[in-house]
Amino acid sequence: xxxxxxxxxxEKVVTRKEFxxxxxxxxxxxxxxxxxxxxxxxxxxxxxxxxNGFRVIVGQAPEFKRxxxxxxxxxxxxxxxxFDIPEAVRRGTVIQMxxxxxxxxxxxxxxxxxxxxxxxxxFSHGFSIAYKDQTGVVPPPxxxxxxxxxxxxxxxxxxxxxxxxxxxxxxxxxxxxxGRARERCLALGIGxxxxxxxxTTFLKEVFSDLTGERGVLMGALAGVMEAQYDVLRExxxxxxxxxxETVEELTQSLIRLVDENGMDWMFRNCSATAQRGALxxxxxxxxxxxxxxxxxxxxxxxxxxxxxxxxxxxxxxxxQQLEKELAAMHNSEMWQxxxxxxxxxxxxxxxxxxxxxxxxxxRTSN
Numbered sequence: 001x002x003x004x005x006x007x008x009x010x011e012k013v014v015t016r017k018e019f020x021x022x023x024x025x026x027x028x029x030x031x032x033x034x035x036x037x038x039x040x041x042x043x044x045x046x047x048x049x050x051x052n053g054f055r056v057i058v059g060q061a062p063e064f065k066r067x068x069x070x071x072x073x074x075x076x077x078x079x080x081x082x083f084d085i086p087e088a089v090r091r092g093t094v095i096q097m098x099x100x101x102x103x104x105x106x107x108x109x110x111x112x113x114x115x116x117x118x119x120x121x122x123f124s125h126g127f128s129i130a131y132k133d134q135t136g137v138v139p140p141p142x143x144x145x146x147x148x149x150x151x152x153x154x155x156x157x158x159x160x161x162x163x164x165x166x167x168x169x170x171x172x173x174x175x176x177x178x179g180r181a182r183e184r185c186l187a188l189g190i191g192x193x194x195x196x197x198x199x200t201t202f203l204k205e206v207f208s209d210l211t212g213e214r215g216v217l218m219g220a221l222a223g224v225m226e227a228q229y230d231v232l233r234e235x236x237x238x239x240x241x242x243x244x245e246t247v248e249e250l251t252q253s254l255i256r257l258v259d260e261n262g263m264d265w266m267f268r269n270c271s272a273t274a275q276r277g278a279l280x281x282x283x284x285x286x287x288x289x290x291x292x293x294x295x296x297x298x299x300x301x302x303x304x305x306x307x308x309x310x311x312x313x314x315x316x317x318x319x320q321q322l323e324k325e326l327a328a329m330h331n332s333e334m335w336q337x338x339x340x341x342x343x344x345x346x347x348x349x350x351x352x353x354x355x356x357x358x359x360x361x362x363r364t365s366n
Contacts, residue, residue, distance in 0.1 A: 059083055059088025060084070134307060148185060168197070
């Protein structure tokens with residue numbers, strides 16, 4: 001493992017240099033990886049593993065026709081590499097539980113009944129194991145229980161793999177029945193295309209993940225965007241101006257600068273007016289939202305968020321209810337304005353550049 005300095009704290013991580021793909025292939029050469037569920041993470045992880053030369057099958061309930069048909073369209077062959085869930089579990093030696101958290105509770109009795117001694121039970125989220133009192137997912141003692149949790153959606157996992165970039169992931173070993181749990185876990189992490197892997201536990205992963213999804217990554221981001229957009233509209237700004245100043249500049253410019261070299265670098269490469277205003281207002285926003293984040297973390301830690309997910313997502317009419325909520329977002333003025341803005345983005349191919357392009361390096365000091 002490599003030792004990396006993360007802001008003054010030295011941590012151990014696994015990179016492709018220490019754990020190359022060739023090593024992962026050797027470790028898993030006799031394994032059959034059964035990817036259960038072809039929804040969000042299933043397509044990306046199964047296709048990445050397949051493209052990397054591993055033996056992969058998919059387990060998908062045929063009654064969920066949309067996902068079954070999608071798997072067939074992606075090249076999985078019924079009866080050869082695509083099976084119903086019980087058959088896939090029986091055929092696999094690594095069982096990747098990639099259905100939704102609520103669905104994991106529902107299919108667990110079938111999965112458990114078909115597990116074999118020495119199998120590896122793999123998760124990409126700590127939810128079912130960390131909250132086993134609510135989910136009922138208690139693995140038998142004769143299987144490895146491991147986790148590789150990519151820090152991105154399935155779409156990002158696949159796109160980054162195809163671009164060669166990879167995506168960082170956390171990993172954890174909850175139960176080592178075979179003495180090989182760690183090497184299997186790391187091999188799978190490399191196999192799905194992780195750029196690097198950092199250690200965690202099932203409990204820590206689910207606490208940080210649920211907080212992040214409800215906070216900065218999705219819930220807080222969407223809420224803050226809507227609040228600023230509404231204030232601009234209330235004060236007479238047009239939808240196009242309100243959207244451009246709220247979303248478009250963030251996603252198409254500023255966040256890319258943060259991605260390249262950090263928040264301070266983005267600040268250095270904005271106008272002096274923007275710098276000063278942002279530095280003055282940043283602590284005010286932090287003071288305003290810190291109590292909300294503390295309340296959110298406690299809600300996650302107590303299991304309230306888990307209970308909410310299991311009840312809401314377990315309802316038969318949940319897909320219809322979800323569609324109503326997302327349709328309301330899609331049809332709102334803000335995101336309709338966004339659709340119009342996206343259509344206006346230039347579509348010309350990138351200009352060929354000779355050597356280092358001038359004017360792209362940015363400022364390293366003010």
